[in-house]
Amino acid sequence: MFLDAQFPPDLAEAVRCRYRELGDRLRRADPDVAVRSSATAEDLPEASFAGQQETFLNITGEQALLADCKRCYASLFTDRAISYREHHGFDHLKVALSIGVQQMVRSDRAGAGVMFTLDTDSGFPHVVLVNAAFGLGESVVGGRVDPDEYQVFKPLLAQAGTTPVISKSVGGKQTKVVYGDSARQPTVTVATTEEEQAACVLDDAEILQLARWGVLIEEHYGHPMDIEWAKDGDTGELYIVQARRETVQARKQAATLRSFRLWERGERLTTGLAVGDAIAAGPVCNLRSATEIGRFKDGAVLVTETTDPDWEPIMKRAAAIVTDHGGRTSHAAIVSRELGVAAVVGTTHATSVLLDGREITVCCAEGEEGVVYDGVLDYDEQDIDLAEVPATTTRVMLNIANPSAAFRWWRLPADGVGLARMEFIVNTHIKIHPMALVRFDELADEHARDRIAELTRGYADKTEYFVELLAHGIARIAAAWWPKPVIVRMSDFKTNEYARLIGGRQFEPAEHNPMLGWRGASRYYSEGYRKGFGLECRALRRVRDEIGLTNTVVMIPFCRTLSVLPHP
Incomplete structure (x- = not known):
């Protein structure tokens, strides 16, 4: 009915007039514009209406502008828009829509x-x-x-x-x-x-x-x-x-912390960005397009390439959502948060590996990385009222290893971080032995050279890859508790653990007892690792001096002192 109707002549002429004025200001005829919707019920605390109405880009000419304004108004009454209002209890005829016409940004x-x-x-x-x-x-x-x-x-x-x-x-x-x-x-x-x-x-x-x-x-x-x-x-x-x-x-209730814990692990089928911190399990329903939503069953895990508002009627019925593409601000991520549904987005290949009917567990409770495990695993959830946590005379500080999980705990009444382990950041996020970056041209392992070249793509200086990733990992932990102190321990790998890093075997000796061997302070000043320690120092200096997080405190492990005793 909207598409068949005509604009009132005075309104149509007003739109044409303003369009010509925009062209005069930009000094060109028929400027390219965006036709964007803004509805009265959008962006309410209880319902976002994200992406429900249409936007049209690169529209040129008066006739095309009027046609797309009409299409924009008509999008108030698509199937998906009607379904969303029904679900949230909005009167269909009490939702108004205005249109903003903007100069296109190239x-x-x-x-x-x-x-x-x-x-x-x-x-x-x-x-x-x-x-x-x-x-x-x-x-x-x-x-x-x-x-x-x-x-x-x-x-x-x-x-x-x-x-x-x-x-x-x-x-x-x-x-x-x-x-x-x-x-x-x-x-x-x-x-x-x-x-x-x-x-x-x-x-x-x-x-x-x-x-x-x-x-x-x-x-x-x-x-x-x-x-x-x-x-x-x-x-x-x-x-x-x-x-x-x-x-x-x-x-969300600011004083309540909902905590999920996975009690067992299965085979990791795929990973992506975690949306929220929940855990859910169920059978896979792998759908290639929104035309297939009729075969979705309540409580299944929706697996698809990506979502848009056409998917919303079944998203709220899903135990969890897994997509091939998208970031934390994609449609799938935004709607999953709104619905309180666990989601893992940007896996790149979930639709290929998660076949219909397979029982899986979707875990978003392990930091920024969301993991899809094989099988229905044991987990629990609990709500903690932080207002009831008693104050303590003793300063209570946290141990944090994973920077991607740091923000999850910001509401806890902690006095800072007593131990942030640098080796977790190196092992999980950087993955490369620092000396393999310092002496990349001398690296004999061709497979390691190829892997390092892939990971450091975009870095003209391969050591900058190590410094930047380490600095950002430390900075996220320090930011979560600013200005409270965050004690960062310099790397404390044992030689066998260093050897397992990419390119590491060439730079590590085989020790009979790595627990008591070449580690901590004695490693830092030795020629075999001195420049690697220099990268760690550059990262910490960047955190404190360039980023500005001066609450970062350095701990040097295994400072050994040999007492000089008088000869008997």
């Missing part, structure tokens, strides 16, 4: 994405989370790519001389959305180059600029925000194109 020649002014999974309020991909932003919002992810520590943004980027993860970014070559196909999806896949979309200065804008927008509205941004490839300028209230963490 992000098809640069990049775009989403940022949140808190950590979307833990609710940690002191970071800005930025997702970025090349091309127009709909690929990130729609979860069709695995984007870059950057985290910025808010409390140090205003401190001169610091660069408080505490995490950078380069996503696969296999495709991008760019302008099409006709009115019938205004946008198209194309493959990215290998150089684009290995590169960061934004540099540190741009990441910090977006984060500062995010904080300003949050302060203006008085709530954590979900913001879309874009970079113009012609001018190099950054733009904010949409801001809406974050609707998931805002509903």
Whole structure:
């Protein structure tokens, strides 16, 4: 009915008039614009309506503009929009919609994405989370790519001389959305180059600029925000194109901590980004498109390439959700948080390995990495009321190994971190022996050389890979408890453990008792590891001096003193 109707003549002429005025300001006829929806019921604390109404990009000409405005209004009454309002109890005729017509940002020649002014999974309020991909932003919002992810520590943004980027993860970014070559196909999806896949979309200065804008927008509205941004490839300028209230963490009870624990392990079938920190189990329902949702059974684990609003009628009936593509700000991640459903996104190949009917356990309770295990495993959950945790005279500090889990515990009334183990970051996140990076040209193991070349892709200096990943891992732990002290122990691997790192066997002796051997302080000043220790020191200096987290305290293990006793 909407599509068959005509605009009132005065409204149609007003739209044409304003479109011409925009063209005059930009000094070009028929400028390319975005037609974006904004409904009255969107972004409420109890229902986000994320992605329910349509957006149309690269629209040119008065006739096309009016046609797509009509299509935008009509999207209030698609099957998925009706289903969502029915589920949340909204009157269909009391939801109004306005349309914003914006000048297009030529992000098809640069990049775009989403940022949140808190950590979307833990609710940690002191970071800005930025997702970025090349091309127009709909690929990130729609979860069709695995984007870059950057985290910025808010409390140090205003401190001169610091660069408080505490995490950078380069996503696969296999495709991008760019302008099409006709009115019938205004946008198209194309493959990215290998150089684009290995590169960061934004540099540190741009990441910090977006984060500062995010904080300003949050302060203006008085709530954590979900913001879309874009970079113009012609001018190099950054733009904010949409801001809406974050609707998931805002509903959670701040004084309650829900804790999940997995009591056993099975075969790891696939991994991806964990959404939330829940655990769920059930049979796989592997669906290739939304046209198959009729065969979904309540309590199954939905496995698919990616989701959009068409999937929502069954997402709320799923025990868990696993996708091939998407980051923590994709549609699947946003809706999973809203529904309280465990999800693992960006696995790259879940649809290939998780076959229909297979019983699996989806675990998001082990940090940022979500794991899909074979079989139904034993786990439990409990709610802890933090208001009832008694104060203690003794200072209670935590032991933390995994930086990806640090934000999960920020609500605990701890006095800081008594021990953060550097070797966990090296073993889990870096994976390469530091001396194999320092002396890469001397490495004899061809397989190790190939693996290191793959992991350090995008780094002109291979030692910078070690320094950056170690600095960011330490920084995440230090940020979670700022300004309370965080004691970081320098690496304390034994020689047999160092040898298991990529490229490590060439640089480690075979010791009969590694427990008492070449480890700790005695290793640091010896020629066989001195430059490796130098990388550790560079990382810590970066955390304290460049990022600005001066609450980081260094511990040197195994400082051995030989007492000089008088000869009997």
